[in-house]
Amino acid sequence: MAELELVGLSKRYGRDLVLDDVSLSVQEGELVTVLGQSGSGKTTMLRSIAGFVTPSGGDILVHGRSVLNAPINQRGIGIVFQNYALFPHLTVRQNVGYGLRVRRLPRHEIRERVDRELERVLLSAYADRKPAQLSGGQQQRVAVARALVLRPRIVLFDEPFSNLDAMLRESLRRELRDLQKRLRFTAMFVTHDQREAMALADRVAVMRGGRLVQMGAPTDVYERPAHRAIAELLGRANLLDCQTAAGEDGRALLRWHGHTLRTDDDLGAAGDGACVLLRPEHVAVRPGAPDAPAPNQLGGVLSSVEYHGPSRLAVISEPGGGTLLADLRSGPADPYLAPGDPVTASWPSAAVRVIDA
Amino acid sequence: MTAGRTRGGARRAAWLPLAPVLTLYAIQFVVPMALVAVTSFRRHESAGQMGGFTTDNFTKILQDPYYLGMLGRSLLLAGETAVLTAVLGYPIAYALARGPRWLKVVLLVVVMVPLMTSSVVRSFGWMVLFARDGLFSTLAGPLGDGPAGLMYTSTGVLVATAHVLLPFMVLTLYGVLDRLNPTLVHASMNLGASRTGTFFRITLPLSMNGVVAGMLLVFATATSAFVTPQLIGGTRYRVAATEIYEQSINLLNWPLASAMAVLLVAIALLTMAVYTRLSRDTGGSGATGIIG
CATH class of the missing domain: 3.40.50.300 (P-loop containing nucleotide triphosphate hydrolases)
Incomplete structure (x- = not known):
């Protein structure tokens, strides 16, 4: 009881x-x-x-x-x-x-x-x-x-x-x-x-x-x-308003500013649009533009970096006008990232969470 | 040196706005009090005539049971008034601090109106009630034996004086109670105390300095109460203030009147000194702001 x-x-x-x-x-x-x-x-x-x-x-x-x-x-x-x-x-x-x-x-x-x-x-x-x-x-x-x-x-x-x-x-x-x-x-x-x-x-x-x-x-x-x-309320969040589209393999895809997102979540209940949660700490960032377009990846420009000690909060602007937050764990030999640098952000499909809007 | 002078200059400048009121105090209060103090040591020759310096006036007051009784009656009246206003004022102040807003408004009006009325008018009001065939005795008549007039009695003077001074007590207590953290009451009850237990263990001890401050304030004011004892006590119930009036205005014995006044002021000053000491020790109380 x-x-x-x-x-x-x-x-x-x-x-x-x-x-x-x-x-x-x-x-x-x-x-x-x-x-x-x-x-x-x-x-x-x-x-x-x-x-x-x-x-x-x-x-x-x-x-x-x-x-x-x-x-x-x-x-x-x-x-x-x-x-x-x-x-x-x-x-x-x-x-x-x-x-x-x-x-x-x-x-x-x-x-x-x-x-x-x-x-x-x-x-x-x-x-x-x-x-x-x-x-x-x-x-x-x-x-x-x-x-x-x-x-x-x-x-x-x-x-x-x-x-x-x-x-x-x-x-x-x-x-x-x-x-x-x-x-x-x-x-x-x-x-x-x-x-x-x-x-x-x-x-x-x-x-x-x-x-x-x-x-x-x-x-x-x-x-x-x-x-x-x-x-x-629970922490920093990328909340992406996506459109749903049918993928080539029959699995549903999410589109955000022209980028393709794959998710492990079930999209069955979602209609034409879906809200996606992508936690900043799940986003990886490397310098340089992407080699080729791929799902769960986007190229953009670093618009600011906040240094927090154990981590750095990067704000990435992608060409379509969207912004993405990335929380980067600090390491002993981090590549130098400065505002204005082209970067590539990527994330695993497990990090893409579909939530009720 | 320069810095010191500048600071001294700044301090002088800060005192400047106080100059008018300090001057006024000097003319209105310090000078007359000094004159009274000097007069109290003069010899009374005959009505309106004063001779050389002497301490006879003080010895007379402190040895003659008539005058001593007068002083004692004044102090007793002041003490009783202090206790009575505390007992009556505490619930009012408590309701003002904790009660619903409509009650606050009602109580504030009820408590403050006497402050805005002339004490003569107020005393006449009580006289109407206290008179031998007034409201009180008419109401009490069937109960007791014969009309119980409160005119010219110590009880009558006490009730009327307490009525006059109640606002001071209420405002002093209100200041303290209003600043009392209401969560403490919840905390106490959460720990198992009843409402009554909480009042006696928490609320009352924490407002005790307000009670003491209010009582000292009322006491000091009541020792010099004049209009109310004069009108309600009349010649049958004399207190120090009315006796001073009698001596100075009717009998023209200025030295004796002055000596009594000096004693009264000394008592009041002593009370205020105790009060200041207490409020400093307890980190100040709500009354400090009111008394200034």
């Missing part, structure tokens, strides 16, 4: 439908990230689960039981807030022990559990400080410890890393992943950062305009986006 299940969850503010018939389930011990831009309804969804927002329709089930009528303080669902929401007048120890104190546990037990939790998040040395005396990353850890000390079965994370710098985010992300696997709690993690969403998740739920538009393993969502907007 699913640990957490949303059934047709909706929320309406006046005339705005912020959450539109969202159904999903999270398995025990699973970490689901919810990816969406601001206004996609992801935070409203999280707040509904925690009980801060009363949904307009649908149901929220925990272990098959509706929690809609349970007040906030009896849902037993932990939450880590975006701005941590630490109590500024309490010390780190008092913050972490807050939930235990509210439950009137014996003093020594509170102390023991708080100490253990602080050790787990490497903050024992800071137990008697106030939150204002901690760095952002430390505050974030206190917020996690405060939620986890109560051993909730489900923990919600509302963009907890969004105020931290990139390097710290990455290490905290790994720590969190580790902690979640070790303590085996079920987690829902809301973020607008697609790298974070994919790196953390067992499954990613993609939200758009209040609706759940796709849910699946990170590779599935990245490689097989259900919609062009999802393809763009």
Whole structure:
């Protein structure tokens, strides 16, 4: 049975439908990230689960039981807030022990559990400080410890890393992943950062305009986006509007600005046109014009190169007016490519993904 | 040297716009206060006549139970007013900070209107209610034995003074409560606390500096309240401010009146010093902006 299940969850503010018939389930011990831009309804969804927002329709089930009528303080669902929401007048120890104190546990037990939790998040040395005396990353850890000390079965994370710098985010992300696997709690993690969403998740739920538009393993969502907007949300994408044509061997072909694309995908359902996703990292680039026209290859001119360190992002203009992005892995002896150079781009047919326009 | 002079010049320039108001303060406040302070050390010869310097006025006030009681009554009234406005003002400020918009508008009007009305008018309003055959005693009549007029009583003065000073308390508290992060309430409840528990564990402690600031502000203002005690307390309920008026205007004992005034101002200044200290220690509170 699913640990957490949303059934047709909706929320309406006046005339705005912020959450539109969202159904999903999270398995025990699973970490689901919810990816969406601001206004996609992801935070409203999280707040509904925690009980801060009363949904307009649908149901929220925990272990098959509706929690809609349970007040906030009896849902037993932990939450880590975006701005941590630490109590500024309490010390780190008092913050972490807050939930235990509210439950009137014996003093020594509170102390023991708080100490253990602080050790787990490497903050024992800071137990008697106030939150204002901690760095952002430390505050974030206190917020996690405060939620986890109560051993909730489900923990919600509302963009907890969004105020931290990139390097710290990455290490905290790994720590969190580790902690979640070790303590085996079920987690829902809301973020607008697609790298974070994919790196953390067992499954990613993609939200758009209040609706759940796709849910699946990170590779599935990245490689097989259900919609062009999802393809763009998850990373750089070449989205090519192609015409379909009959090939000589009977297999369907795709035509884009006079170039021929072959795909391993089934074109059966596609009509006259199809939208093709070609990820930039699947495009290979070599200097010079092509020797002869061939499928899955085009000649063009390099219009710009952005150096990113591990990779370079090349923008190629082809004579028909189309542009193609290529993400080139940096090597120790890369050929020098300068804007204006003629280049040949090519890609394997497996990289050509037909998606619903 | 040049740099130092330029910086000094810039500092002078920054002070310049303050010059008019500082001059005004000097003429209106510092000079009269200095005169009052000097007068408080003069000997009272007869009505309107002053002799050489002496400390008799202060010893008289601090030794005569009549005057001491007067001061004590003033301080008691101020303390009670501070407590009463805090108790009444907190829920109002809370609703202002957290309530729906229509409630904010209603409350803001209700709280602010007294500020815009003359205190004489307000006091007359209370007099109508408090009078022996006024609304209150008429309503209370059937319940108790006989009409319970609040005119010329400490309770009457307290209620009317609290009404006058409530806006200061509400605005001070509102400033603090409005800046309180509402997510903290959600966080507390998520961790298992009830609404009441959250209020006492989180909201109240975090707004305590506002409560203290508001009470000090009200206290300092109430010690020098004049119109309300004069009209509602009359001659039967005398406080320091009304006694000063009596001494200076009717009895023409200016030195004694001045000495009492000096004592009152000293108490007010002391209160404000404590307040400033507190708000600095707590990193400033919402009242700082209001008091200026």
